[in-house]
Amino acid sequence: ILRIPAAGILSVLRRYPGMLDGIEGRLKEAGSFLQMRLPMRNEALHCLEVFEECEYAFRNELAANCKRQLFVCGQVVADGSTKNSDNVYLLEFGKCSILDSFGKPAGEVSASACFAVNDTLAGRAKVPGSTVRVLTPIAMVIVVTAKVLKEALERHYERKQHPLDAGRMLNPVYKLDHIVASAAIFSKCSREFIQDLGRGAEAKCYIPGQTLCVKAGQDVSQTFLLRNGTIILEKDGRREQDERNVIGEMVMLGATHHRPATVRAQTVCFTAEIPRAVFLEAVQRHPDERKHLEAYALQSIANFEKEGAGVTWPMLGQAPPRLGYLMNLFAGRKVYEPGDPEIKKLMAISAVLCVEGQANIVDRETNETLEVLSAGDCYNEQILLGLQATGKELKLNNLCELQFVSLAIWDKVISDFPKDQEKVFTCIRENMGGKAARKLGLSLGSADIVRLSPFLRTLSDPAVEELRHCFESHVIRPETKIVVKGDRGLAVMYILLSGSVYVDEGLHTKGKRRVEYGAGKVFGEAEMFGVHKVYHSTVYASTLCVFQSLTINDLWRVLSNHQQDIDLLEPLIQEATRQESERLDERIQSSKAFANANGGFVAAILEHAEDAFFGPGEVVIQCGDPCLYGQSDMFVLLAGECVVETDLGVEQARLKPGEAFGEAGALGLEPLRRATVRASSSGCIHCGRLRGASLEEAFKTFMEAEFAAVTCLILLTLGVAEGTPPDDACVASSCKEATSTAGRLFQKRALQSSLGQLQVKPPVEPTFWDKNAKCKDNRGYCVEAGPSKPVYFFLHVAKAAGGSFDIDVF
Structure with missing residues (x-):
């Protein structure tokens, strides 16, 4: 099929009008057919602005005596x-060119325009002495002769x-005010508003079979006011005649995104069309008219919803219908092709709804697809909360119809709903929370969200079922401080659903080291429950973050109905009641395990320490798990009781608050965990988790302390008991083996070069070490490390109940 554009044919006809000589008869026949279906002449003259202020009877007389003539191309x-060229002309159909007195093109005349070639009684010509020639195959013109105009003026305006x-320029405007005013949608609107619409309306003609609009197609979202003719609707394979004279008003009003049906002309149809852009400009100039139009739109939306209104913004499901209507009224929507540069600009400032098609959200740096948008999905909703765009890229997989809503448009819409704003913003946050939860394989408001918290997952199912309704969603911009170190707790815990947060203490690294946490991270549990009075660390949002939060008031309201859960949390309740230290690091530093340790060394270890909660019988350390220096963690028990078991499940010992465990694995002394440590069956436990990375960093800073501590632990494993004389041959052999083993460990970690020859000496005088020592006697061992600046550590090995050993380092 060879397709020849109509514009190309018209361009050729302009240059070679004689091409139509052979079909002139057929053209005139078609023109006669068209003439019988044109609007009445009095209606056509009524639309001319030049005669707007004239009396109705005057216009009727002009219509009765004027002529409608058919012209063909050329x-x-x-x-x-020529003489008698002072007539007034109205071009109803077709297009003409204007040639000046020298035969040069001076402009064009389009359909529904008034013109003259010389000065007339109604006004002066734009190009006096010009010639007007037909450009299209046919043209229909109403001619008001100078004689008819003069006689009508004398008859109606004699006195x-x-x-x-x-003396003024002839006004060419063809007004459609009366057509607009006759439509039911504008029946209650002011004259000024209708005049604005009339000025922007366009008069058009459609021949039988020609399409006015296509179902779900992209156009200027205009309303069609049918002046003459009949139309056919095509929908779902059915064709039916439509008797309405207003078509497409729902799209213009923004009540729907799509044309619900394809509309074609059954006969020759003449329309007045109001583009959506013209309508919106008129509404801006006449805001009082919104009340009538919104009432019409809301009623139409209610009818539409019964049939299924199509794609809408998901977070506006519970919003007032009028808000959704205004959103669609002012928001831009358009069909975009893949690679359209406009999308990148809009994504930087707008929330986007995918109305139809499919698109990918892509990371600009890695080109990784992060999310797939289908019809009904939205992205960048945080912009509606006043936050910035994520900076991700939207790549279309095919033709997509998208609706963009900028913050300026949103503010204009939401300002009309002061009483509903908080509800709407909550819906936006909940929608973002729901999307984040689905990416984790969870449902927002489900029990699985509650059980992300180690603190809460130990509760009974009925308690969890009630708690799942108590969480609220929050959206936080990047680099926001979520909690601040030293601040009094707000009695709130947080669950991170999407994004990432970080803690950057930088006590010994000048802020260069920080720990990142991703989706699923839970924090603030201890502060919520009152176990700590202030926050231990400052937590920052690294990216845009979506959280769920729970307050202590909601927790206690639920627990008050579940006494068995209160009994389960009894150790933590007692801890919160008795505890005097305010922060986690203070509590760990004052615990039995670190009471006599070097303050700076302990402070370095406690970088990024965090609370860890475990339910009855829950495993903290599993026997057989691999141990890696710098990666494996150690723990300090703060509340409750732990059970130490062998690989066969035989209980070896019970740990009390203040005791540390897991240190051998954290220091890399053992390749595998040699025992299982679990919470006792009597209740929950609270531990301080010391990160392996912090231990490694602390030992790099305090290498002598590390060497002494490692040697001390090796002495313990060799069975050096309390009270053994320093000069005992067995002890000397054990010390030699201990220092040799420690040396090999340090050499393996590239630290040997910074340590001198290690020597084991008898205890020094009490005046040197007794300031911090808590030992009742002078028994123990002193280890000297460092060739240039000797540092002395008193290692006190004390045998405890059950055959275990305690080692204090001074």
């Missing part, structure tokens, strides 16, 4: 160089001044 409609001004 024919001269009017020649300004009064007529409104026509022969």
Whole structure:
């Protein structure tokens, strides 16, 4: 099939009008057919702005005496160089060119425009002495001769001044005010508003079978006001005649995104069309008219919803219907092709709804697809909360219809709903929370969200079922401080659903080291429950973050109905009641395990320490798990009781608050965990988790302390008991083996070069070490490390109940 564009044919006809000589008869036949279906002449003249102020009877007389003439391509409609060329012309159909007195093009005349070639009683010509020639195959023109115009003026304005001004330029405007005013949608609107619409309306003609609009197609979202003719609707394979005279108003009003049906002309149809852009401009100039239009739109939306209104913003499901209507009224929507550069600009400032098609959210740096948008999905909703765009890229997989809503448009819409704003913003946050939860394989408001918290997952199912309704969603911008170190707790815990947060203490690394946490991270549990009075660390949002939060008031309201859960949390309740230290690091530093340790060394270890909660019988350390220096963690028990078991499940010992465990694995002394440590069955436990990375960093800073501590632990494993004389041959052999083993460990970690020869000496005088020592006697061992600046550590090995050993380092 060879497709020849109509514009190309018209361009050729302009240059070679004689091409139509052979079909002139058929063209005139078609013109006669068209003439019978044109609007009445009095209606056509009524639309001319030049006669707007004239009396109705005057216009009727002009219509009765004027002529409607048919012209074909190339024919001269009017020649300004001849006599009797002071007529007024109205081009109803087709297009004409204007040639000046030298035969040069001076412009064009489109359908529904008034013109003259010389000065007339109604006004002066734009190009005096010009010639007007037909450009299209046919043209239909109404001719008001100078004689008819003069006689009508004499008859109706004999004793009064007529409104026509022969000294002014002839007004070419073809107004459609009366057509607009006759539509039911505008029946309650003011005259000024209708005049604005009339000025922007376009008069058009459609031949039988020609399409006015296509179902779900992209156009200027205009409303069609049918002046004459009949139309056919095509929908779901059915064709039916439509008797309405207003078509497409729902799209113009923004009540729906799509044309619900394809509309074609059954006969020759003449329409007045109001583009959506013209409508929106008129509404801006006349805001009082919104009340009538919104009432019409909301009623139409209610009818539409019964049939299924199509794609809408998911977070506006519970919002007032009028808000959704205004959102669609002012928001831009358009069909975009893949690679359209406009999308990148809009994504930087707008939330986007995918109305139809499919698109990917892509990371600009890695080009990784992060999310797939289908019809009904939205992205960048945080912009509606006043936050910035994520900076991700939207790549279309095919043709997509998208709706963009900028913050400016949103503010304009939401400002009309002061009482509903908080509800709407909550819906936006909940929608973002729901999307984040689905990415984790969870449902927002489900029990699985509650059980992300180690603190809460130990509760009974009925308690969890009640708690799942108590969480609220929050959206936080990047680099926001979520909690601040030293601040009094807000009695709130947080669950991170999407994004990432970080803690950057930088006590010994000048802020260069920080720990990142991703989705699923839970924090603030201890502060919520009152176990700590202030926050231990400052937590920052690294990216845009979506959280769920729970307050202590909601927790206690639920627990008050579940006494068995209160009994389960009894150790933590007692801890919160008795505890005097305010922060986690203070509590760990004052615990039995670190009471006599070097303050700076302990402070370095406690970088990024965090609370860890475990339910009855829950495993903290599993026997057989691999141990890696710098990666494996150690723990300090703060509340409750732990059970130490062998790989066969035989209980070896019970740990009390203040005791540390897991240190051998954290230091890399053992390749595998040699025992299982679990919470006792009597209740929950609270531990301080010391990160392996912090231990490694602390030992790099305090290498002598590490060497002494490692040697001390090796002595313990060799069975050096309390009270053994320093000069005992067995002890000397054990010390030699201990220092040799420690040396090999340090050499393996590239630290040997910074340590001198290690020597084991008898205890020094009490005046040197007794300031911090808590030993009752002087028994123990002193280890000297460092060739240039000797540092002395008193290692006190004390045998405890059950055959275990305690080692204090001073």
